[in-house]
Amino acid sequence: xxxxxxxxxxxxxxxxxxxxxxxxxxxxxxxxxxxxxxxxxxxxxxxxxxxxxxxxxxxxxxxxxxxxxxxxxxxxxxxxxxxxxxxxxxxxxxxxxxxxxxxxxxxxxxxxxxxxxxxxxxxxxxxxxxxxxxxxxxxx
Numbered sequence: 001x002x003x004x005x006x007x008x009x010x011x012x013x014x015x016x017x018x019x020x021x022x023x024x025x026x027x028x029x030x031x032x033x034x035x036x037x038x039x040x041x042x043x044x045x046x047x048x049x050x051x052x053x054x055x056x057x058x059x060x061x062x063x064x065x066x067x068x069x070x071x072x073x074x075x076x077x078x079x080x081x082x083x084x085x086x087x088x089x090x091x092x093x094x095x096x097x098x099x100x101x102x103x104x105x106x107x108x109x110x111x112x113x114x115x116x117x118x119x120x121x122x123x124x125x126x127x128x129x130x131x132x133x134x135x136x137x138x139x140x
Contacts, residue, residue, distance in 0.1 A: 046074040081136035103131040
């Protein structure tokens with residue numbers, strides 16, 4: 001769905017240097033197999049984004065555990081209870097995955113940024129849908 005460079009070292013360094021922003025790494029036997037960005041948005045909300053798990057390891061429960069660990073860290077570090085994620089609407093299987101993890105569709109849709117630093121769409125009309133998980137209701 002996307003071509004081009006999605007991020008670069010300068011952006012990652014900027015995220016790391018930003019207050020109340022974390023880049024978490026998922027390691028397997030000392031090798032990085034995934035990463036995710038967490039950023040505190042307000043007193044109860046954190047945004048989770050840039051989640052990636054090495055494709056050859058997907059479907060093994062690693063992503064699910066990594067997401068749960070990221071949620072727990074956000075809860076412990078910032079006392080937030082609400083996690084927001086943005087998913088490309090065409091990624092129906094990914095939306096279904098998040099729904100199985102307790103995320104719900106908010107109905108909020110955003111246009112894909114018209115900036116090549118976020119990727120170059122190979123499909124017309126790409127959009128994001130916001131999903132949320134309220135950990136104060138469901139602490140599982």
